[in-house]
Amino acid sequence: MKPAAKPQYPKSYQTLTLLWVVIIAMQWIDFTEPLWFSVTTTLVTVTIIMMALVEWLLPVPAGWKWTIKIFVLLTVWRFILTSYGVYVPFGPFFPDQIRGMALTFTPYIWFSLIAWLLLEAVLRLVVTRPRILAFLAVHLVAFAILDSFTHYYLWQNVAWIVFAGLGWLVSAHFYEYRRKYPQGWHRLRQSPIKIAVNIGIVFACVLLIGISMPSVSPTLTDPYTAWIKRSGGGGGGPSALSGVLGEGPAAVQEEIVSGYSRDDTTLGDGFEFSYSPVMSIDTPVRSYWRGETRRLYSGKGWADLEEEGRDTERYRGAPNEDPLEHEQPGKVETMRVEQTVTMNTDKEYPVLFGGYAIESAELLDDRQQPDMRWAGKQAELFWNGYRNPGDLPDYPRKYKVVANIPLIPLEKLEQASYETIYSEGAPEEYLQLPNNLPQRVKDLAEEITAEGETPYAKMDLLQQYLRQNYEYTNKPDLTRKRSDDFVDSFLFEIRQGYCDYYSTAMVVMARSLGVPARWVKGYAPGSQPSDEMMMRSPELGRAYNVSNADAHSWAELYFGDYGWIPFEATPGFVSPIMEAPEESDEAFAMDTDTNTEVAAAEESFFSKLDPVVMQRIFVSAVSVLLLWTLYQLRSELYFLWLRLRLGRPLTPGEKTIYETLRLVRRLRRKGLARSDQETLREAFGRWKRERPQLAEVLDPLLLLYEQASYGRSPAASDWRAAREMTRKAVKLAGGNGLRQALPVGGKRFLDR
Structure with missing residues (x-):
C-alpha cells in the first residue's frame, strides 16, 4: 500500500505558525534575561529571529535552506561574539582565527544551537491540534510554577502565551476547515471583515480579563512552602560559600563554589557557579569592586597577608577622619565618585569593597566605634584589621565609599618608552618571580610581545594573546597538568581555566618582561535591572547587583607616573579603565556589561541593546513578517x-x-x-x-x-x-x- 503523502501546508498557515512559535520563544528569553549573560540573551534572540526569517523568506529546497541556515548561524555567532568582545580577531583567518573562534565561542554557541534546534523541532512536530494543546499546556504549567515559586512576575508572559496559543489554534482550525470543506471555506471568505472582528473581540476579551484581574494574596499556602516552613529551613541548602569563606575551624566544605576566596596559596581547582547575592552598589560609574591585592607568587599561588605584611593606619571613617592618603600618579587626573554598598548576605569579609582608589568610607547602619585599617600602598581598606580573617565581628551591612577613579591618558601612555615610564627605576618588590619558574614561560612572553615598541604596547599584545588562545572553563582538566608551576602548566599543558589562571599568568609574564605587576581580587561589576524589570519591580532601583558568581581576579600593572592600570586577560572582560578626555570636559568609561565571567564590549552595537531595544527588534521583525504576508495576500x-x-x-x-x-x-x-x-x-x-x-x-x-x-x-x-x-x-x-x-x-x- 502506498504511504500517505505528507500534507503540504499553505504559505499563510506556515507563516502564522512561525509567528506564534516565535512569540512563545520570546517569553522564555524574557524569563531567562536576568539569569543569562547579556551576550547569551542577544545571541539566542538573534538566532531565533534570523532562523525564522530564513524559514519564511526563502522558498528553496530543504537542502539549500539548511545550508543557508548554517551559514547564517555561523555569521551570527562571529558577528555578535566579536561585537561583545568575547572573541577578538587576531592573525590570519586560517588557522589563527579559526582556532581562536573554536576556543572562545563555547559555551555561548550551545545556547544558540539548542534554541535553533528547538525551533526546528516545534515547527515540524507540533502540527496537529492535540499536539498544539499539549505544547501550550506544558508552557502554561511551567510559567505558572515559575511565577508561584520564584520571585519573578510572569503574568505578562503568560498573557502573551495565551494570545499566541489562541492565534495558533484559530489558524489550525481554519486550515483544517479549508482542507475538509473547500466550498464552505469559499463561502466563509465572503465575509472576512466579520470573521476578523469576531476573532479580535474574543482575543481582546480574554486578554483584558486576564490583565484586569486584581492582585489577591493567596488564601492557602502552597505545599512546597508549607513543607519548608515545617522543616524549619529556608530552602537554600548548605551555605553556598561554606567552603570558600569559612565559618571557623569546624566549617565543612561540601562543595567548591564561586565566591570571594580567603586562601589563595594554592590555585587551580574547579568550582560550581553560585548565584547567591552578595551586595548591591548604587553608583553612577560602573567599575570593578576591588578587595585585596597579592604580591608574592610562589609557583602554586599567592602568599597570604601574614607573609606579605602590610603597613596600615587606623581609620575611623568619614566624615570625622581626613581623606585616606595613597600614592597619586603625577600625570593622572581623577574623577570623584560616590558608591553606596548594601550587603545582601550575612557573610563577613576582610575588606570594604569599592572602586579604585578609595578616598573615604562612611558606615550608614547603626554601629559603634568602627575600626578599619587602611593600607595606602596597596589601596586596601580592611575591616577590623587583617591578621585574624576568621574573626570579623559585626561586619557593616551598608556603607558609602568615595572613590577617586583615575582618568588614564591612554594615547600618551601607548607612546611612552620604558625609560620614560621607569625613569626612577621599577619597584623590585613587584617584579618578584620564583627561582624555579620555567624558562619557557619567559620565552613565550618575549615571543608574544616582540612586536611591541613600548611597555604598554607589549602588555596589550600579551593580554590579547591570553584572551584568544586559551579556553575559559570553571572546571579545567587537571589531568593534563605535569609541571609543578601553576602558570607554566596553564600556558603549556592545561591550556584552559578561569580568571585566576589568566590573571596570574598575566602578572607573572609581565614581571618576566620587567613590568611591575600585582594580582587583585574582588568582584566584577555585576548587573543592573533591565528597563523591563524596572517596570515590573520599580523598587529594585538602578543599583548593580553582585552575586558570588561575579567573584573575579585581574592584574594591575604599574606604569610609573601613570599609576596602576588594570589589565583583563580573561576572555569576555574588558578592563574598566576611565580614559582621560582629549578635547572634551567629559570622560567615557571603557567598561563592559560584565556578568560573572562574561562581558560585552560597551562600545559595540549589540552591547547597548537593552531588553526594550530587543523588543523593538522583535517588533520590527514581526512587522516585516506582516508586510510580507500582506504582499503574499x-x-x-x-x-x-x-x-x-x-x-x-x-x-x-x-x-x-x-x-x-x-x-x-x-x-x-x-x-x-x-x-x-x-x-x-x-x-x-x-x-x-x-x-x-x-x-x-x-x-x-x-x-x-x-x-x-x-x-x-x-x-x-x-x-x-x-x-x-x-x-x-x-x-x-x-x-x-x-x-x-x-x-x-x-x-x-x-x-x-
Whole structure:
C-alpha cells in the first residue's frame, strides 16, 4: 500500500505558525534575561529571529535552506561574539582565527544551537491540534510554577502565551476547515471583515480579563512552602560559600563554589557557579569592586597577608577622619565618585569593597566605634584589621565609599618608552618571580610581545594573546597538568581555566618582561535591572547587583607616573579603565556589561541593546513578517477593496480576468510585452513561440479567460486555478527581461 503523502501546508498557515512559535520563544528569553549573560540573551534572540526569517523568506529546497541556515548561524555567532568582545580577531583567518573562534565561542554557541534546534523541532512536530494543546499546556504549567515559586512576575508572559496559543489554534482550525470543506471555506471568505472582528473581540476579551484581574494574596499556602516552613529551613541548602569563606575551624566544605576566596596559596581547582547575592552598589560609574591585592607568587599561588605584611593606619571613617592618603600618579587626573554598598548576605569579609582608589568610607547602619585599617600602598581598606580573617565581628551591612577613579591618558601612555615610564627605576618588590619558574614561560612572553615598541604596547599584545588562545572553563582538566608551576602548566599543558589562571599568568609574564605587576581580587561589576524589570519591580532601583558568581581576579600593572592600570586577560572582560578626555570636559568609561565571567564590549552595537531595544527588534521583525504576508495576500486584499468599492463580491469570472491581465503586466517586466494591436490570444501565441516552456500554463489560462469573458462563468475553483497558473507562468518566464530589452547587437553580445 502506498504511504500517505505528507500534507503540504499553505504559505499563510506556515507563516502564522512561525509567528506564534516565535512569540512563545520570546517569553522564555524574557524569563531567562536576568539569569543569562547579556551576550547569551542577544545571541539566542538573534538566532531565533534570523532562523525564522530564513524559514519564511526563502522558498528553496530543504537542502539549500539548511545550508543557508548554517551559514547564517555561523555569521551570527562571529558577528555578535566579536561585537561583545568575547572573541577578538587576531592573525590570519586560517588557522589563527579559526582556532581562536573554536576556543572562545563555547559555551555561548550551545545556547544558540539548542534554541535553533528547538525551533526546528516545534515547527515540524507540533502540527496537529492535540499536539498544539499539549505544547501550550506544558508552557502554561511551567510559567505558572515559575511565577508561584520564584520571585519573578510572569503574568505578562503568560498573557502573551495565551494570545499566541489562541492565534495558533484559530489558524489550525481554519486550515483544517479549508482542507475538509473547500466550498464552505469559499463561502466563509465572503465575509472576512466579520470573521476578523469576531476573532479580535474574543482575543481582546480574554486578554483584558486576564490583565484586569486584581492582585489577591493567596488564601492557602502552597505545599512546597508549607513543607519548608515545617522543616524549619529556608530552602537554600548548605551555605553556598561554606567552603570558600569559612565559618571557623569546624566549617565543612561540601562543595567548591564561586565566591570571594580567603586562601589563595594554592590555585587551580574547579568550582560550581553560585548565584547567591552578595551586595548591591548604587553608583553612577560602573567599575570593578576591588578587595585585596597579592604580591608574592610562589609557583602554586599567592602568599597570604601574614607573609606579605602590610603597613596600615587606623581609620575611623568619614566624615570625622581626613581623606585616606595613597600614592597619586603625577600625570593622572581623577574623577570623584560616590558608591553606596548594601550587603545582601550575612557573610563577613576582610575588606570594604569599592572602586579604585578609595578616598573615604562612611558606615550608614547603626554601629559603634568602627575600626578599619587602611593600607595606602596597596589601596586596601580592611575591616577590623587583617591578621585574624576568621574573626570579623559585626561586619557593616551598608556603607558609602568615595572613590577617586583615575582618568588614564591612554594615547600618551601607548607612546611612552620604558625609560620614560621607569625613569626612577621599577619597584623590585613587584617584579618578584620564583627561582624555579620555567624558562619557557619567559620565552613565550618575549615571543608574544616582540612586536611591541613600548611597555604598554607589549602588555596589550600579551593580554590579547591570553584572551584568544586559551579556553575559559570553571572546571579545567587537571589531568593534563605535569609541571609543578601553576602558570607554566596553564600556558603549556592545561591550556584552559578561569580568571585566576589568566590573571596570574598575566602578572607573572609581565614581571618576566620587567613590568611591575600585582594580582587583585574582588568582584566584577555585576548587573543592573533591565528597563523591563524596572517596570515590573520599580523598587529594585538602578543599583548593580553582585552575586558570588561575579567573584573575579585581574592584574594591575604599574606604569610609573601613570599609576596602576588594570589589565583583563580573561576572555569576555574588558578592563574598566576611565580614559582621560582629549578635547572634551567629559570622560567615557571603557567598561563592559560584565556578568560573572562574561562581558560585552560597551562600545559595540549589540552591547547597548537593552531588553526594550530587543523588543523593538522583535517588533520590527514581526512587522516585516506582516508586510510580507500582506504582499503574499495582495490579490485577496485587492478583491476585498473592490468588494467594498462595488458593494458586492467579485464573481469568479471577474477574478479570473483580473489574474490574467495582471499576468500580462508582470510578464512585461520579463521581456514579454503585448502590443496595442494584439489580442490576448495572439500575444499568448507569440510568447509560446519565443518561450515554449510557457505553453503548459498559457493554453489552459487562455481557455479560462475566454470562458470568463465570452462564455460561461467559471466556478470558484477555476479562478484559484487561474491564479496558480499565473504564478507558475512568472517562474517559467525566468529572468530574461534584460536580454529581450537589449537591441540586436547587445543580444548577440550576450549570446557569445
